Amino acid sequence: MRFSTLSLATLLSATISSALPTALTEFYLVTSSQADPSSNSSQLQGVSATTPFDESPISGTKLLLRLLEPGYNTLPKFNLDASTGVLSTTLTSSNVPTQWNSTTVQDNAELQFVAEPQKANIGLGGKGEYLLSVGNATDGWTICESGSGESVLWWKGTAEGCSKTYLHAVTDAPYQRKLRVR
Ligand SMILES: *[C@@H]1O[C@H](CO)[C@@H](O)[C@H](O)[C@H]1NC(C)=O
Ligand SMILES: *[C@@H]1O[C@H](CO)[C@@H](O)[C@H](O)[C@H]1NC(C)=O
Ligand SMILES: *[C@@H]1O[C@H](CO)[C@@H](O)[C@H](O)[C@H]1NC(C)=O
Numbered sequence: 001m002r003f004s005t006l007s008l009a010t011l012l013s014a015t016i017s018s019a020l021p022t023a024l025t026e027f028y029l030v031t032s033s034q035a036d037p038s039s040n041s042s043q044l045q046g047v048s049a050t051t052p053f054d055e056s057p058i059s060g061t062k063l064l065l066r067l068l069e070p071g072y073n074t075l076p077k078f079n080l081d082a083s084t085g086v087l088s089t090t091l092t093s094s095n096v097p098t099q100w101n102s103t104t105v106q107d108n109a110e111l112q113f114v115a116e117p118q119k120a121n122i123g124l125g126g127k128g129e130y131l132l133s134v135g136n137a138t139d140g141w142t143i144c145e146s147g148s149g150e151s152v153l154w155w156k157g158t159a160e161g162c163s164k165t166y167l168h169a170v171t172d173a174p175y176q177r178k179l180r181v182r
Pocket of ligand 1: 041042043
């Protein structure tokens, strides 16, 4: 998938007009080692974009969130339903949009999305309310290596090599497009 000219233009104008989200809709999720928000997500310390992915495509029932390196073409957007505490993203496959909903986040488990209605425990907190929280705590997200070698978001992951992170809601995509130098 590639950005159409239109969606790039929309993205750029969104970047210029409002760099921090004003509503709990249509934001990107990025990880950073810093808790304080930045009006320019590229300037968050150690920032990484994120995208949902299927660790076991054969079952195809559960998505996790993984980190993305620079050079991606598209980034999925997320919404948060404050009344149910559910974080969601809509992915389109064969022209059929499916809303993937987060399940209740548990200690030492991945952030997970399923294609079913859910009740969860996700909210926003921290300075300016730009940090994703679980049960009101913004401290506890970790990045751990998955079975297939991806860097995956966990809540309070305790495995060796898990590192602490903050999950930010932002409206501008970080390090958006890497230009290839030949
Ligand atoms: C955001 O920061 C990056 C990296 O410092 C910079 O290249 C970019 O121009 C900035 N974007 C805006 C809209 O200021
Ligand atoms: C995700 O949750 C929303 C709100 O409850 C619901 O409308 C939607 O159908 C759910 N997604 C799926 C695939 O069931
Ligand atoms: C989060 O904080 C609010 C306000 O202090 C409180 O009413 C609510 O019960 C807390 N939620 C959790 C899951 O701790």
